[in-house]
Amino acid sequence: MSMTLYLGTKNYSSWSLRPWLAARKAAIKFDEIIIDFDQPDTKSRILEVSPSGKVPVLIHKELKIWDSLAICEYFAEIEPQLWPEQSDLRAIARSVSAEMHRGFMAIRNEMGMNVKAKHRKVTLTNQAQEELLRIDQIWTGLRQQYHAQGNWLFGKFSIADAMFAPVVIRLKAYTVKTSPTMQAYVETFYNDSAFLEWINDAEQDTLIVPRLECGQV
Ligand SMILES: N[C@@H](CCC(=O)N[C@@H](CS)C(=O)NCC(=O)O)C(=O)O
Structure with missing residues (x-):
């Protein structure tokens, strides 16, 4: 089965x-x-x-x-291979995955994941802005360390990337300030065929759920 x-x-x-x-x-x-x-x-x-x-x-x-x-x-x-091979990198990958899993509440509330939304305007609270800075810090720190191994957070794709995938969609959906590293990491996803399969499926969704729509068109 x-x-x-x-x-x-x-x-x-x-x-x-x-x-x-x-x-x-x-x-x-x-x-x-x-x-x-x-x-x-x-x-x-x-x-x-x-x-x-x-x-x-x-x-x-x-x-x-x-x-x-x-x-x-x-x-x-x-x-x-869904986690990095080296045990210390696995521990860091698990830390950032757990941080994502339990936190970033303001981003979740103020920038709900919405594949079909494009360039929506949102006014973020200070908390959401601080959370975006923390995400930038995580992504930039890891990308600087592991850029030679590939374009994902730890070079090769790992669960840490899967955990941040919805943030990537949010950064496409809403007009917010991002660093060059954040933009490059977003493009890594939008060049990935597996991720694009989800995006294409989501673009076909006809259901609109008003309580999950955020921002001004
Ligand atoms: N901590 C859970 C959270 C799951 C969760 O909140 N799921 C939401 C949708 S993304 C849900 O099922 N909501 C039910 C509903 O909206 O009817 C996880 O990591 O899977």
């Missing part, structure tokens, strides 16, 4: 993108089922598969995994 990844609406579901991209980049096969947000049956459909009432959820035989980072970790057990 193959693995099934349950996802939210691709245009908006930042948590779903992370494990989806990790699996695609590692060539792990899975079926995907999308549960669109804000439909009359959304809550019941998610609860049928997810104990937390949230997506993403991975179902593999009897096993259910209901958290994006836990699903990424499961994929890394199948394909260990």
Whole structure:
């Protein structure tokens, strides 16, 4: 029996993108089922598969995994190259992944992931601006150290990149100040065929969820 990844609406579901991209980049096969947000049956459909009432959820035989980072970790057990090979780099990659997973609340609220939004204007709070600076610090620091090994945070693609993928989409969607390193890292994603597969799927979404729309057109 193959693995099934349950996802939210691709245009908006930042948590779903992370494990989806990790699996695609590692060539792990899975079926995907999308549960669109804000439909009359959304809550019941998610609860049928997810104990937390949230997506993403991975179902593999009897096993259910209901958290994006836990699903990424499961994929890394199948394909260990999803984390850097060196143990100290793995520890740093896990640190920045966990930082992303638990934080950056202002960015999430004020710049919701929205693939179809382009150059929207947002007025960010100080907290969101500070969070963007912290992301710049993480990306720039890692890119400076590992640029010789490739264009991802640690040179080769890792789960750390998957965790930041929704931020990349936000930087395309909203007109905010970014550094040259941030812009170059955004372009790395927009030149990647796996990431573009998600972008193309999301562009086809016709569902508009007003509570998830941010910024001025
Ligand atoms: N910490 C969880 C967060 C999952 C989460 O918040 N998922 C949102 C969508 S991206 C959700 O399922 N929301 C239900 C809804 O909007 O109906 C994870 O890492 O997977």
